[in-house]
Amino acid sequence: MTGERARVIVVGAGIAGVACARELAAAGVPVQIRERARVVGGRMASKRFDGRPADIGAAYFTVSDPDFARVVEGWRAAGLAREWTDTFVAYGADGRRAVPGPMRWAAPGGLRSLVTELAAGLPVTVDRLVLGVEPGPSVDGTPCEAVVLAMPGPQAALLLDPALADATRAVQAQQWTSTLSAVLRFPHRRWPDFAGAFVNDHPVLTVLCDDGDRRGDGEPVLVAHTTAEFAGRHLLQPTAAAAGVEEAVRDLIALPEPADHVHVHRWTYAKPAAGLPEAYHLDDDGVGLAGDAFGEPRVQTAWLSGRDLGRALARRLTA
Template identity: 80%
Template sequence: MVVVGAGIAGVACAVELARAGLPVRIRERAHVPGGRMASKRFDGRPADLGAAYFTVSDPDFAAVAESWRAAGLAREWTDTFVAYDRDGRRAVSGPMRWAAPRGLRSLVEHLARDLPVTVDRLVLGVDPGPSVDGDPCEAVVLAMPGPQAALLLAPALAAATMAAQAQRWSPSLAGVLRFPSRCWEDFRGAFVNDHPLLTVVCDDGDRRGDGAPVLVAHTTPEFAAGHLAQPTGAGPAIEEAVRDLLALPEPAEHVHVHRWTYAKPTVAGTGTHHLDADAIGLAGDAYGTPRVQSAWRSGRDLGRALVDRLR
């Protein structure tokens, strides 16, 4: 079996297959696993570019989170953000949000530690049989946003193509702003409502636990849509918006902008995954709420469904 995509959904699926003794291979087009649980190092320090945190409500996922905590990879971060809106700034409570001192990518890498993952491997097509780039296999899992999956599927794979095309996704840009010093009022993360550019800003030094003067901002889909061709050009506008929001007295030393063409599902699939008679499976957080837990559960459930079918 071949799993295309080494984000948390693909890795969770492969874990179930390997646990059942079924041969599985993971193909990932990026240099490292992680998917949208992405982290990038700046001067040796990781900053999270994709998911800002994760929450836990599923008992099975709670066990996974505890394994990450036991390995020193995850910690409970905060249950309180601030919210900015037309009425000003206020504190908002919610579920406990978890963070990863080494970056969220480290959690996916930990899950994948015993799996055969091939990175820098661009898959060009999935054909009936099924086969991946002409290589026959028992089943194929596409653990990626539906629009990307649809591009890989041969026209004859109608059921999977329809399921993939039914998904709708919105874009976002993530800006990593590094400052000379911590020059803002203490906060952990902020929801930014009714703003033309920003949706979320996180104190990455607080999130990481090292106090580094680093902020990570995520933009609205509307703003991102105008900068997908040249995301780096959006850096000055993102910096200006963050400095204005937080009343920062000094400019950032460095701004890095990461493009997410498919950042968040807006029209989800039904159930927790897709698996059709052609042995093509789709998994990810498009099946459920757009959360890390949903992506993990989607991959886990698809893996179990494949084990049941192939046995």
């Protein structure tokens, strides 16, 4: 597709946008992906500290759909993904207890590495800020036959021309919550044995993961995710929340020594508050929306949404 004008422009290189673009490319539809960040991945984000990745977005993913399972098996065969744990612990008013559940998957190289692999061979332009989607449709004045906005609804709303009424209504139907994720690096592993923890009814914490266990290298690194209420007080200056998150983590699991370093990342739109009933949005104006807002807030949901939207667009454009 090199040199061809894109018939579809996908804005957002998270797993939903990349899955959509893969379907279009497989059907022979020229497509381009534009991503405002410097790397692909979206909320499947990881950041390196002294060369070691830590997941700062999604904590893990689960698998129940057979088509997604085949993708995951490819990642596993390539050494990119691994089964992590089927048991978390829960901290709450009744103390600490084990909570069995589905198998959670992790990535030794960080969850972002999975999106990077999925995007291989696709025309992706990173560090490209999109300013507007206009009727036609067009993206920043570049005409195309369809536009896919693979991002949280409030971000998509900022790009849409009001004349694109159907898409505007669709993004306004989405509700999102915020969180902060904090990577805490300690000098030693001195906490109770656990893979991950749900923290119930806590003023600061919702999830705590042993990143050394998740990554499989045993490094003394924890990653904490905060409540929306706590995050809301620190969205303007997330670094100021580091001390509060560290104190909450150390108190929860009785850590005797402080962290060597705490990095805090802000997610203004971290998680859809309520899933929409449809799998994706595609209107007569040629605007599509995909992501984990269309169902349960899961990595698998985002992949399915993007995949299904890509197939729907391919059918429309190749009919």
